[in-house]
Amino acid sequence: MTLESKETQSLVEKDRQNIWHHISAYNEKSHPMIVSSGEGAWVIDHNGNKYLDGMSGLWAVNVGYGREELAQAAYDQMKKLAYVPMTQSHEPAIELAAKLNEMLDEDYIIFYSNSGSDANEVAFKIARQYHQQNGEPSRYKFISRYRAYHGSSMGALSATGQALRKYKYEPLAPGFLHVAPPDNYRRPKGQSIEEYNIQRAQEFEEKIIWEQKETIAGIIMEPLITGGGILIPHPVYLEKVQEICRRHGVLLIIDEVICGFGRTGKTFGHRHFNIKPDIITMAKGLTSAYLPLSVTAIRKDIYEKFNTAVENSHLRHINTFGGNPAACAVALKNIEIMEKENLVERSAELGERLLKELSSLSKHPYVGDVRGLGFLLGIELVENKETKEPASIERVAKIIGDCKANGLIIGKNGDTVAGFNNILTLCPPLSCTDEDLEFMI
Numbered sequence: 001m002t003l004e005s006k007e008t009q010s011l012v013e014k015d016r017q018n019i020w021h022h023i024s025a026y027n028e029k030s031h032p033m034i035v036s037s038g039e040g041a042w043v044i045d046h047n048g049n050k051y052l053d054g055m056s057g058l059w060a061v062n063v064g065y066g067r068e069e070l071a072q073a074a075y076d077q078m079k080k081l082a083y084v085p086m087t088q089s090h091e092p093a094i095e096l097a098a099k100l101n102e103m104l105d106e107d108y109i110i111f112y113s114n115s116g117s118d119a120n121e122v123a124f125k126i127a128r129q130y131h132q133q134n135g136e137p138s139r140y141k142f143i144s145r146y147r148a149y150h151g152s153s154m155g156a157l158s159a160t161g162q163a164l165r166k167y168k169y170e171p172l173a174p175g176f177l178h179v180a181p182p183d184n185y186r187r188p189k190g191q192s193i194e195e196y197n198i199q200r201a202q203e204f205e206e207k208i209i210w211e212q213k214e215t216i217a218g219i220i221m222e223p224l225i226t227g228g229g230i231l232i233p234h235p236v237y238l239e240k241v242q243e244i245c246r247r248h249g250v251l252l253i254i255d256e257v258i259c260g261f262g263r264t265g266k267t268f269g270h271r272h273f274n275i276k277p278d279i280i281t282m283a284k285g286l287t288s289a290y291l292p293l294s295v296t297a298i299r300k301d302i303y304e305k306f307n308t309a310v311e312n313s314h315l316r317h318i319n320t321f322g323g324n325p326a327a328c329a330v331a332l333k334n335i336e337i338m339e340k341e342n343l344v345e346r347s348a349e350l351g352e353r354l355l356k357e358l359s360s361l362s363k364h365p366y367v368g369d370v371r372g373l374g375f376l377l378g379i380e381l382v383e384n385k386e387t388k389e390p391a392s393i394e395r396v397a398k399i400i401g402d403c404k405a406n407g408l409i410i411g412k413n414g415d416t417v418a419g420f421n422n423i424l425t426l427c428p429p430l431s432c433t434d435e436d437l438e439f440m441i
């Protein structure tokens, strides 16, 4: 590990004086790593130290760093036409929407925004307005899951089920309710995974009935909980949730912000299950985070309820940067790279190999569970395998620090308030080489 040069120290000081970093408290001593460049799955800090980025930044850089084609796509588009508001249209937005819809079997209409939080806010607004214009104006509540993360803006944070992220900003938006997600590792002893998942899905129905079904607008969920600790449901879970939604006239919103674009070994995470979401949100892997862009994909028959034949029926939502031409051009090129290099298949293959290798860690006294879907894996650490007491924060921090000292960035996820901040996470670029995989193992 190369120590800090004078030049780095001066940058660090400037950083400390001027930047309030995300999720950070004021601290005179600590400072984040200053990253200078990236190539493939690797990033290089300002002192020249190399790290394999096992988290793809924030679960986002799916095609890896240093892609010249993406830089070129942005450059060409900016030179030709830098900006068009989405009240008008432009070629990259049109081509991208058509491409995404092709990936979604032509059943959706595409609405552009800037971030995952934005995309979820748009989904909530569309769901409420849809019910109003579909003769059910009392439907305004949303149900999501504890441990889930759906974004940082007020609505998306309200849907988030992690209390520590929320309680200092309350009151948040009214009408957001939560149920527990399936956590198969911690299911009651003696209960089959299938039976347990059906039971967890039925909690949605109970909530809908207790709250009076005519007040429920939608359910929002990720195909699998990512930031809350890689909680992978049994297929019956999502299928049952969809069946409950359909029976009670509730819209099913699937948050593909992390799970989309090959992360789980399929184009979209929900493709692992026999479901057809009413609304789908996407961001991160859409552009591999080279530029900000997000999408809310809405089933066409929902869109049709926003019909000009009805007075004041249009969606009153606008944002300045959504559908930015360069971002759309980058997204198109990003998807082209994914297809050319078979990155979805590669994600499935690499994920399976990594899961198999890491599963051997299960013998270790502190490893309670190893799980994953595609190139998205979690290792749940415990103090005691019998009681499943979550590993201490210090133990988890030590492992993450040791990995970093050896050139590997990994994540830590879960839900602190429930005591589960004990899941090591791996979400590397889908473009990892076989050597990268060996290094991680």
Ligand code: PLP
Pocket: 058, 114, 115, 116, 117, 118, 120, 149, 150, 151, 152, 222, 226, 227, 255, 257, 258, 283, 284
């Ligand atoms: N949804 C999920 C599942 C996420 O993980 C995130 C961010 O990590 C978001 C939504 C919010 O996305 P953004 O940070 O782009 O607003």
